[in-house]
Amino acid sequence: MRYFQFCLVLLYRNLGAALYFCLDFSGWARTRWRQRSAACARRCKRSPTPEEHARSAIPPRRQTARTMLNMKLKERLALAISALLVFFTLMLVVDIQMDYGISGHRVPLHGRVRIGDDTDKGRSAYIEFRKRFLQKSNVGNSSREYEQSAPGETSGSAADTEPRTPAPPADRYEDLLKILHDQLQGRADNNPVVVPPHRDLNVLRPENPTIGEMEDLEPSINASNLERFQLKIAQHELYEDGEPLVDAVLKDMATAPVLHAEQKEGGTQLKLIIDYPNGVQALFKPMRFPRDVQTLPNHFYFSDYERHNAEIAAFHLDRILGFRRAMPVVGRVLNMTTEIYDVTEGDILKTFFVSPANNFCFHGKCSYYCDTGHAICGNPDMLEGSFAAFLPSSDIAERKVWRHPWRRSYHKRRKAQWELQSDYCDTVRTTPPYDSGRRLLDLMDMSIFDFLTGNMDRHHYETFKMFGNESFTLHLDQGRAFGKAFHDELSILAPLLQCCIVRHTTLSVLLKFHNGIPLSKVLRETMQSDPVSPILWEPHLAALDRRIVIILDAIRKCVQKSENPLQNEVNDFV
Ligand SMILES: Nc1ncnc2c1ncn2[C@@H]1O[C@H](COP(=O)(O)OP(=O)(O)OP(=O)(O)O)[C@@H](O)[C@H]1O
Numbered sequence: 001m002r003y004f005q006f007c008l009v010l011l012y013r014n015l016g017a018a019l020y021f022c023l024d025f026s027g028w029a030r031t032r033w034r035q036r037s038a039a040c041a042r043r044c045k046r047s048p049t050p051e052e053h054a055r056s057a058i059p060p061r062r063q064t065a066r067t068m069l070n071m072k073l074k075e076r077l078a079l080a081i082s083a084l085l086v087f088f089t090l091m092l093v094v095d096i097q098m099d100y101g102i103s104g105h106r107v108p109l110h111g112r113v114r115i116g117d118d119t120d121k122g123r124s125a126y127i128e129f130r131k132r133f134l135q136k137s138n139v140g141n142s143s144r145e146y147e148q149s150a151p152g153e154t155s156g157s158a159a160d161t162e163p164r165t166p167a168p169p170a171d172r173y174e175d176l177l178k179i180l181h182d183q184l185q186g187r188a189d190n191n192p193v194v195v196p197p198h199r200d201l202n203v204l205r206p207e208n209p210t211i212g213e214m215e216d217l218e219p220s221i222n223a224s225n226l227e228r229f230q231l232k233i234a235q236h237e238l239y240e241d242g243e244p245l246v247d248a249v250l251k252d253m254a255t256a257p258v259l260h261a262e263q264k265e266g267g268t269q270l271k272l273i274i275d276y277p278n279g280v281q282a283l284f285k286p287m288r289f290p291r292d293v294q295t296l297p298n299h300f301y302f303s304d305y306e307r308h309n310a311e312i313a314a315f316h317l318d319r320i321l322g323f324r325r326a327m328p329v330v331g332r333v334l335n336m337t338t339e340i341y342d343v344t345e346g347d348i349l350k351t352f353f354v355s356p357a358n359n360f361c362f363h364g365k366c367s368y369y370c371d372t373g374h375a376i377c378g379n380p381d382m383l384e385g386s387f388a389a390f391l392p393s394s395d396i397a398e399r400k401v402w403r404h405p406w407r408r409s410y411h412k413r414r415k416a417q418w419e420l421q422s423d424y425c426d427t428v429r430t431t432p433p434y435d436s437g438r439r440l441l442d443l444m445d446m447s448i449f450d451f452l453t454g455n456m457d458r459h460h461y462e463t464f465k466m467f468g469n470e471s472f473t474l475h476l477d478q479g480r481a482f483g484k485a486f487h488d489e490l491s492i493l494a495p496l497l498q499c500c501i502v503r504h505t506t507l508s509v510l511l512k513f514h515n516g517i518p519l520s521k522v523l524r525e526t527m528q529s530d531p532v533s534p535i536l537w538e539p540h541l542a543a544l545d546r547r548i549v550i551i552l553d554a555i556r557k558c559v560q561k562s563e564n565p566l567q568n569e570v571n572d573f574v
């Protein structure tokens with residue numbers, strides 16, 4: 001990136017001079033052209049004489065050399081600068097392509113960048129699977145399932161939003177169940193796709209200290225539930241299965257008096273830090289739209305609005321799937337006057353106003369959607385939002401920010417490297433920290449989690465520094481999840497399909513929901529406890545059950561490919 005900045009500075013510094021020379025050069029070219037045209041007018045109409053023929057037979061290289069010698073110094077300079085400019089531009093493009101590692105890790109490229117691989121190489125099943133998936137969704141399924149609704153379109157008829165009992169699954173994935181069963185019996189140990197529990201550090205957990213133990217901190221007698229929760233965050237999970245502090249923290253955030261509100265710096269969209277008594281804090285994301293408003297079809301994932309209910313739903317989903325890597329999030333309705341306006345100060349106060357519909361609104365200051373046209377409005381001054389329990393401060397537990405290897409390009413015309421290179425995972429899996437331990441498997445879980453919620457906005461992820469690389473990846477920032485209920489974004493599954501590796505435990509949970517009580521039902525019921533329930537529009541819940549099937553298909557495809565790579569290649573071209 002430093003090279004990139006250097007190039008930019010050089011480019012801009014030289015741009016003026018280069019332009020001058022280029023213009024001057026074009027002047028020179030025009031004069032030459034005029035001279036040549038005049039000469040041509042004299043002789044072009046007749047056929048060339050033998051001497052002219054001989055003259056034109058001078059080798060082109062000598063001609064070029066002669067032209068160069070005839071040029072003035074200024075002309076030569078202009079040419080050199082133009083060439084330099086082209087060179088810098090080329091270097092710039094190469095630099096942007098190469099830059100995707102932070103935290104000291106630059107993944108070596110081994111000269112493997114290809115433009116648009118169209119067959120899967122090695123273990124990847126991404127391209128083959130995507131082809132089939134697209135065929136499937138094009139043929140015979142022209143129902144609403146795969147259509148994108150119009151901008152701002154709402155649910156349609158009431159019957160549409162009624163919970164429906166899904167039909168019994170036709171395919172129980174017996175082949176995948178058998179792998180799980182064999183692994184529990186100590187067989188299928190070396191399955192290249194499904195990692196058995198005794199080779200998974202998340203299950204083994206030889207050590208699992210908490211932040212409190214690492215920092216030698218004990219909660220005081222008056223410690224809040226959140227402080228106790230924070231000190232219990234461990235190396236391999238945020239909280240234990242069945243941890244009672246989770247519900248206690250949710251309750252505090254939903255009911256405790258709001259003492260102070262302040263806009264959070266950083267991030268692209270408006271968020272407030274809410275202070276409660278006893279040092280408890282939460283990250284507040286406001287409601288902008290009703291539940292059934294979907295991502296605008298012409299919006300890229302990076303310009304999509306954040307949805308407060310997506311944060312709430314994602315927390316519950318993360319918990320139900322047994323990951324326990326998302327901080328507790330709860331919904332609450334605030335009085336904008338007494339719980340925001342009266343308890344905040346500074347510039348944000350100047351952004352409050354009363355709308356033509358007599359609602360109380362504000363927009364704060366941020367880089368996306370913080371203006372009068374995109375204000376957040378109460379009804380008339382009651383505002384719903386999500387409250388995420390605050391992570392421990394960096395004094396206690398510093399976090400490390402990692403660039404996600406499967407990060408999107410965040411540019412409307414540019415593609416990321418993983419989209420161009422089908423064997424991209426080979427590069428990632430040989431690079432620390434993805435070459436050993438739990439990290440790569442965590443990214444597979446994250447890919448599954450994000451595919452279920454439709455979250456395309458996973459540019460970075462964070463871990464707690466004190467636990468080193470053998471620690472879980474936090475599931476932070478799900479604000480752009482649950483945007484499109486009728487579209488399944490297969491590219492979110494690219495990490496899984498390109499690496500073809502998954503935890504036994506994760507596959508087991510997916511199969512449990514697929515063959516047993518559907519995920520949509522469990523999540524719907526769990527979220528009923530939230531104060532602003534219902535949290536999700538029904539089609540988003542239905543999408544979860546549909547997407548589990550796609551994930552299971554993907555894992556099956558990976559297993560088949562690992563068992564018989566050649567045959568699958570052949571089949572795919574029949
Ligand atoms: N529960 C939390 N407690 C403390 N800090 C948090 C919490 N959740 C997120 N953060 C921090 O706040 C930052 C911004 O949060 P978040 O990513 O949700 O906002 P955002 O506006 O969506 O950001 P971006 O636009 O960059 O995706 C994160 O990078 C994270 O470090």
Ligand SMILES: [Mn+2]
Nearest residue numbers: 457477479480
């Ligand atoms: Mn975000």
